[in-house]
Amino acid sequence: MGAFEYRQALEIRDVFSRYSVRYLFIGKSGAILLGYPDTTQDADLFLDRSPVNARAVVAALRDLGFSLGDVEAAEIEQGKDFVQLRHGPFDVDLVFAPDGIERFEDAWRRRVDVEGFPVCHPDDIIASKAAANRVKDRESLPRLRAFREYWVANRQRETP
Amino acid sequence: MSRMAHTDIAGAWLADFEAASRRPLALRVRYAFIRTYKPVLDDASYRAFDTIAEYRDWCERNLPAWLGYGRV
Numbered sequence: 001m002g003a004f005e006y007r008q009a010l011e012i013r014d015v016f017s018r019y020s021v022r023y024l025f026i027g028k029s030g031a032i033l034l035g036y037p038d039t040t041q042d043a044d045l046f047l048d049r050s051p052v053n054a055r056a057v058v059a060a061l062r063d064l065g066f067s068l069g070d071v072e073a074a075e076i077e078q079g080k081d082f083v084q085l086r087h088g089p090f091d092v093d094l095v096f097a098p099d100g101i102e103r104f105e106d107a108w109r110r111r112v113d114v115e116g117f118p119v120c121h122p123d124d125i126i127a128s129k130a131a132a133n134r135v136k137d138r139e140s141l142p143r144l145r146a147f148r149e150y151w152v153a154n155r156q157r158e159t160p
Numbered sequence: 161m162s163r164m165a166h167t168d169i170a171g172a173w174l175a176d177f178e179a180a181s182r183r184p185l186a187l188r189v190r191y192a193f194i195r196t197y198k199p200v201l202d203d204a205s206y207r208a209f210d211t212i213a214e215y216r217d218w219c220e221r222n223l224p225a226w227l228g229y230g231r232v
Contacts, residue, residue: 004193006186032192037180039194075208082215087205097212115185132216136228143173150177 004043004090009033011064012043013116019060022048024111025119026098026128028140033114034122036147038140042091046120048104049079049096057094065089100124100131122148198227 016023025033027044047057054077061076062068066088068076076083076094083094101107101124110121120128126144129137180188200223209215219229 001195003195004189006189009189029193032188033185035177035181035188037176037188037192039192041194041196041198072206072208080208080210081212082209084201084207085205086202091202095212099212133232134216134219134229135225135232138232139228146170146173147177150174154181 001090004029004041008090009043009117012045015060015063016057017116019056019063021056021060022050022053022104022108023057023118024104024107025117026095026107026125027093030119031122031125031144031147033117033119034112034147034151036144036151038143042093044093044095046095046098046101046104046107047079048108051077051079054079054096061085061088098128098132100127100129122151199224201227201229 024030024046025043026046028036028038028040029043032038032040047053058068058073058076066085072083079096081095081097083096085092085094101120107120107124108118110124112119112121122144126141126148129141129144183191201219207218209218216229216231220231223229
């Protein structure tokens with residue numbers, strides 16, 4: 001499998017939209033969509049845990065080419081906190097309950113639209129990484145916080 | 161770290177951010193997503209955890225420390 005490609009990001013956007021999936025790019029992949037220059041391997045998707053949405057996620061993933069068995073589909077539909085998929089057309093982590101964010105609805109209200117991609121606000125990406133408090137998060141947070149300042153200042157300049 | 165060093169690093173970051181902001185989204189994605197093998201983590205095609213805490217525990221118990229998934 002090669003690296004995650006832009007056309008695959010477009011496929012997620014379009015297929016998830018067709019199935020009315022409520023999701024947000026989160027983590028480093030979300031930050032990258034916002035303009036953060038860094039590298040990562042997989043796409044991290046924060047999903048609304050409602051049963052309707054979880055069923056839509058399964059249908060959309062199958063449409064995208066993920067061969068989900070019955071057990072896997074059932075676990076996603078249950079809304080397990082964290083599901084890691086490495087057998088599809090690209091690597092993706094499904095997160096129903098990220099660290100540092102109380103409710104999907106809160107993050108959804110704060111979301112940023114990047115050319116049709118729903119992305120967590122930088123504050124939520126930072127809150128999630130700060131709460132996870134892994135070594136790799138601790139290392140990346142100073143630069144991510146600096147990017148947040150840059151992003152906010154740019155946004156204020158662009159907003160009339 | 162001295163104040164001067166901090167300023168230098170911030171300046172380098174700023175240059176990175178400005179350069180990235182000039183790239184179209186498709187190019188940003190192309191530059192950002194790279195395929196790197198992560199031992200253990202990438203050795204299973206599917207994993208699911210009831211809670212994020214269970215996932216974090218699993219990472220700490222099973223992944224090489226140098227991957228950085230351990231909690232501080």
